[in-house]
Amino acid sequence: MEETCLLLILLLSGGLSTLPPHSREYQFVNQLMTWTEAQSYCREHFTDLVTIYNSNINQLLLSMSPNIDTFAWIGLYDDRYSWKWSMEGKLFYVGSTHEFLIWANGQPDCVNAKEYCVALQGQTQMDDRPCGDSYPFLCYNASSTSYILVKESRSWSEAQSYCRTYHTDLTSIRSKEEKSNITLTLNGSGVQYVWIGLYRDPWAFWSDNTTSTFTNWEPSQPNNYNSAQYCVTMYFMSGKWSDSACNEKADVFCFTGEVQNANTIRSCHHVKH
Known part of the structure; x- marks a missing residue:
């Protein structure tokens, strides 16, 4: 059984200038995958891996995750050939x-x-x-x-x-x-x-090809340990980010929709596979 939480960002008239202008639904997928598998899963079942534009969205995603010592993939990656x-x-x-x-x-x-x-x-x-x-x-x-x-x-x-x-x-x-x-x-x-x-510009790419300069790294991150960490996870206990090897397995944050703005309604349901 896989738990999926939907976080709906509703369009506000006027909105917040720090947020993109349309609504998105966020999904937490409690299923271990590599970053590439996560990207394929999100694109098949939803729209893509999540892009995080600011601290509000980062906190909203954190509120969807279980309060346990583990991680989930987000859409940020570092293309070492983007020269x-x-x-x-x-x-x-x-x-x-x-x-x-x-x-x-x-x-x-x-x-x-x-x-x-x-x-x-x-x-x-x-x-x-x-x-x-x-x-x-x-x-x-x-x-x-x-x-x-x-x-x-x-x-x-x-x-x-x-x-x-x-x-x-x-x-x-x-x-x-x-x-x-x-x-x-x-x-x-x-x-x-x-x-x-x-x-090249470091950490310049999100899976959905949108642009966000917001980051929320752990103090010692990114460090590209063993020169093999080019994808990003969010830690459930803090909401902080770490660079990770893309072939590691982690839970996943996906989204449905285009770009977004700000009020929140949260609902969770169970999906059987």
């Missing part, structure tokens, strides 16, 4: 294999949930690194179509500012020819790591 180029500002998929973009062994791994910028390691392979680390960096100058290695170590954002001030931007690598020219520029430089213009 963008500084020069273009557009999403550019950089998978594990590519003709001219090659990740170093075991990369990207987002150690301690802190590595969201990319440096070339050994001049040819990419490695995700903490954006606050200081390394030499490679600028691109569009007017002279040249690559400029700056050996002064700076953080990724400082390197980006420098390149945009004195050249065009941090370099991108979008062709074999660019990769070859960059390799020639770095040849003999002796640098171990050098920043390039590749970066």
Whole structure:
């Protein structure tokens, strides 16, 4: 038997500016699944895994859950291949294999949930690194179509500012020819790591493709323990979030509807399977 709780968010005239504008029903599914299984289940039986837009909704979901020492999946996940180029500002998929973009062994791994910028390691392979680390960096100058290695170590954002001030931007690598020219520029430089213009936004994706910047992490989270935690659970005892391995099993929060606003009616019923 599976207990499903429905939490109906009713549309208010005027509403609250911090909430989306339409009604949603929330369902707590007391059934253990992986994150992918939970996503499929929610999409088949309801609309999708839940998106949490603010503390009010977080608290409402917590009120639906049993007061026990366990967790439930929400829709937030971290896509470790959602990289963008500084020069273009557009999403550019950089998978594990590519003709001219090659990740170093075991990369990207987002150690301690802190590595969201990319440096070339050994001049040819990419490695995700903490954006606050200081390394030499490679600028691109569009007017002279040249690559400029700056050996002064700076953080990724400082390197980006420098390149945009004195050249065009941090370099991108979008062709074999660019990769070859960059390799020639770095040849003999002796640098171990050098920043390039590749970066990503952490925890930027919800399963239903809507946008929410609200977070409610546990104090030590996210930490990407063992470099394997890219999905998010809510803890029933506190309503706080943790990053978890996506193949772990947990209960599930789903929703039915579009986007939402604020008054609440709660009802629970039992569903037999």
